[in-house]
Amino acid sequence: MNKEVLSLLVDNHSGVLTRVASLFGRRGFNIDSLTVSATDNPAISRITIVVQGDEQIIEQIVKQTDKLEETREIFALDPNRSLFRELLLVKVAADETNRSAIREVATIYKAKIIDLCMESMVMELTGEPDKIDSFLDMMKGYQILEMCRTGITALERGEAHHSFN
Amino acid sequence: MILTGAEIFTEVLVEQGVDVLFGYPGGAVLNLYDALYAYQDKITHVMTAHEQGAAHAADGYARATGKTGVVLATSGPGATNLVTGIATAYMDSVPMVAITGNVGTSLIGRDSFQEVYIAGITMPITKHNFVVRHVEELADVLREAFRIANTGRKGPVLVDIPKDITAAKANFVSKQPIFPVYETKLDPAELAHVATIINGAQRPIVYFGGGVMASEAGEELRTLLEKAEIPATYTIMAAGVLGYGEALNLGLLGMHGNSTTNRAVAEADVVIAIGTRFSDRVALNTETFAKKATIIQIDIDPSEINKNVEIDFSLVGDVKDILAKLMPLIQKNTHTDWMECIHTWQAQDYRPKDDDSRLMPHQIIGTACELAGEDAVYVTDVGQHQMWAAKFIHHLKPRSFLTSGGLGTMGFGYGAAIGAQMAVGNNRPVVMFTGDGSFHMNLNEACTAVSYNLPIITVILNNTVLGMVRQWQTTFYGKRYSSTDPHRKTNFVKVAEGFGAKGYHCENLAEFKAAFEQALQQTGPVWIECVIDKDEKVLPMIPAGGSVENIMMS
Numbered sequence: 208m209n210k211e212v213l214s215l216l217v218d219n220h221s222g223v224l225t226r227v228a229s230l231f232g233r234r235g236f237n238i239d240s241l242t243v244s245a246t247d248n249p250a251i252s253r254i255t256i257v258v259q260g261d262e263q264i265i266e267q268i269v270k271q272t273d274k275l276e277e278t279r280e281i282f283a284l285d286p287n288r289s290l291f292r293e294l295l296l297v298k299v300a301a302d303e304t305n306r307s308a309i310r311e312v313a314t315i316y317k318a319k320i321i322d323l324c325m326e327s328m329v330m331e332l333t334g335e336p337d338k339i340d341s342f343l344d345m346m347k348g349y350q351i352l353e354m355c356r357t358g359i360t361a362l363e364r365g366e367a368h369h370s371f372n
Numbered sequence: 373m374i375l376t377g378a379e380i381f382t383e384v385l386v387e388q389g390v391d392v393l394f395g396y397p398g399g400a401v402l403n404l405y406d407a408l409y410a411y412q413d414k415i416t417h418v419m420t421a422h423e424q425g426a427a428h429a430a431d432g433y434a435r436a437t438g439k440t441g442v443v444l445a446t447s448g449p450g451a452t453n454l455v456t457g458i459a460t461a462y463m464d465s466v467p468m469v470a471i472t473g474n475v476g477t478s479l480i481g482r483d484s485f486q487e488v489y490i491a492g493i494t495m496p497i498t499k500h501n502f503v504v505r506h507v508e509e510l511a512d513v514l515r516e517a518f519r520i521a522n523t524g525r526k527g528p529v530l531v532d533i534p535k536d537i538t539a540a541k542a543n544f545v546s547k548q549p550i551f552p553v554y555e556t557k558l559d560p561a562e563l564a565h566v567a568t569i570i571n572g573a574q575r576p577i578v579y580f581g582g583g584v585m586a587s588e589a590g591e592e593l594r595t596l597l598e599k600a601e602i603p604a605t606y607t608i609m610a611a612g613v614l615g616y617g618e619a620l621n622l623g624l625l626g627m628h629g630n631s632t633t634n635r636a637v638a639e640a641d642v643v644i645a646i647g648t649r650f651s652d653r654v655a656l657n658t659e660t661f662a663k664k665a666t667i668i669q670i671d672i673d674p675s676e677i678n679k680n681v682e683i684d685f686s687l688v689g690d691v692k693d694i695l696a697k698l699m700p701l702i703q704k705n706t707h708t709d710w711m712e713c714i715h716t717w718q719a720q721d722y723r724p725k726d727d728d729s730r731l732m733p734h735q736i737i738g739t740a741c742e743l744a745g746e747d748a749v750y751v752t753d754v755g756q757h758q759m760w761a762a763k764f765i766h767h768l769k770p771r772s773f774l775t776s777g778g779l780g781t782m783g784f785g786y787g788a789a790i791g792a793q794m795a796v797g798n799n800r801p802v803v804m805f806t807g808d809g810s811f812h813m814n815l816n817e818a819c820t821a822v823s824y825n826l827p828i829i830t831v832i833l834n835n836t837v838l839g840m841v842r843q844w845q846t847t848f849y850g851k852r853y854s855s856t857d858p859h860r861k862t863n864f865v866k867v868a869e870g871f872g873a874k875g876y877h878c879e880n881l882a883e884f885k886a887a888f889e890q891a892l893q894q895t896g897p898v899w900i901e902c903v904i905d906k907d908e909k910v911l912p913m914i915p916a917g918g919s920v921e922n923i924m925m926s
Contacts (some may be wrong), residue, residue: 225495
């Protein structure tokens with residue numbers, strides 16, 4: 208099973224996300240994560256989808272999604288030529304006995320402490336998914352109270368990709 | 373000029389060349405119907421008994437003509453009743469525009485009376501759908517719907533129009549319909565390579581489907597077959613593209629195809645798949661299908677390449693266009709040994725035996741064909757009778773065998789027959805074959821055929837059971853006939869008469885022949901009930917997931 212990051216440029220219409228999600232549901236494609244974001248063109252949105260599947264399934268996902276009327280463009284991002292980022296918010300139980308130990312880990316990972324109270328702290332970390340995974344592994348030694356990951360958002364390096372009209 | 377949304381709707385229909393539409397009125401579409409009332413001289417509206425029948429009628433109209441079929445229904449239940457018809461058209465790539473009314477925009481999202489989110493419901497069964505939010509966009513949305521339905525791989529499009537939009541006014545400027553020419557971009561090297569493979573084949577076969585019909589590419593196909601002496605087999609969606617008696621036409625492929633066609637695909641060294649999608653009723657086992665062959669696929673839809681079966685070479689684009697471009701590169705050829713081999717297999721094929729003591733399905737269908745003539749349009753429901761019709765109708769022309777292939781919709785037939793008769797006019801016979809199971813689902817549409825004087829001839833193969841399901845129970849479920857024998861007491865002659873149609877009951881071939889001859893003279897709908905044995909099977913059969921080695925001849 209490969210993991211593939213797909214970048215999808217779609218018309219910024221209401222219901223377009225439902226349409227993409229419905230297609231994935233109907234065809235039994237698995238979504239690891241999905242983010243929708245604005246682009247520099249107000250008529251177009253970008254959907255970044257992380258999917259799993261063998262080569263044949265990825266090919267089907269790309270072709271089926273491309274058939275949607277509101278799809279302007281879909282392409283798989285080459286990991287060697289792309290930037291993947293994810294944002295994590297994690298709330299960890301922390302008191303005076305372990306607060307500094309947690310802060311030390313946060314410093315190493317360049318995570319920001321954005322909230323603090325007597326019993327807990329909230330940290331923010333941006334980075335590649337691997338880095339987030341590894342940070343969360345470290346946090347398993349403590350008590351994670353709540354967390355939220357945004358899923359991957361991604362762009363290719365270098366020049367603008369294709370048509371954007 | 374300033375028009376209401378409802379007037380814009382009718383103007384766009386006229387613009388798009390729509391002269392017939394099928395539908396059923398209701399609260400949310402009152403304005404649209406009011407506008408249609410004023411356009412009666414330009415557009416005929418056929419009111420059915422049920423919206424499902426209207427959807428199948430629009431579908432049948434489209435299949436018989438290649439034009440886009442149009443269906444209109446009100447909000448809520450009117451819209452949901454279209455769903456089976458839209459899904460049927462979607463699975464068989466039939467161009468259709470479905471228009472639904474909805475509650476006014478201020479009432480949307482409030483669970484108002486007869487409100488349903490039909491755009492959400494039909495998302496997975498349409499090529500695309502629209503909810504019109506402003507009267508200013510109505511005309512272009514409708515035009516876009518017609519364009520999407522009938523370009524590329526065809527299919528249904530739904531336009532949902534809230535009631536206030538049909539009353540609101542906007543400026544309307546008439547436009548000529550645009551049918552963008554589908555451009556096939558082929559790499560000449562790839563095309564040449566495919567031609568080399570075809571030219572070098574020892575045991576080639578063409579396996580083709582509905583895409584050849586949709587592309588109107590029958591002549592190009594025939595030229596290819598004859599030039600290179602390549603035999604051909606087809607899916608049920610392509611019945612009628614080649615003539616019944618043509619030497620290179622081997623017949624139906626797949627679960628209920630001939631033994632020869634399935635053997636030929638299994639033994640071929642090159643399979644050329646044209647306008648077809650390797651469905652599980654044809655490529656029953658994707659691992660073993662055409663195992664010995666280099667597979668070439670020609671299709672307009674890139675997502676069909678490698679979907680079910682791994683393809684060696686593909687040409688994506690309009691089938692007619694590709695075949696025309698391929699032809700000059702194809703060498704004149706013969707495959708004498710291969711054809712001889714095929715003829716040997718054909719001699720061993722399953723053939724049903726005539727029996728004059730009772731009604732046999734193949735004799736009923738054969739006789740109906742002889743009497744109806746070469747111009748007839750045949751429509752089926754779904755089940756055993758459908759397979760028999762596909763196998764035993766002798767002479768078919770393109771667009772004259774209308775059947776629900778992909779979705780397998782029981783109850784498709786009568787609506788589709790209404791659409792077909794409206795499309796071809798009353799001078800061409802429309803003959804519907806159905807079973808007692810399928811017919812019970814939507815026979816209510818007989819009232820429509822009576823209202824509009826449509827001389828549809830319905831041949832009901834009555835075995836009193838759900839024959840196809842029962843056949844599986846006989847073969848795979850130890851004859852445990854769970855819910856396939858409903859013990860119905862329907863008197864079809866009386867029901868026909870009750871609707872104002874004519875009915876006949878036949879128990880032997882002579883009676884059937886007489887009834888059919890009389891039916892051809894009628895100006896309104898006729899039902900002919902044929903009593904057949906409930907143990908009659910569709911043969912041969914390859915079980916689901918099997919291959920030609922598993923073929924059953926009894």
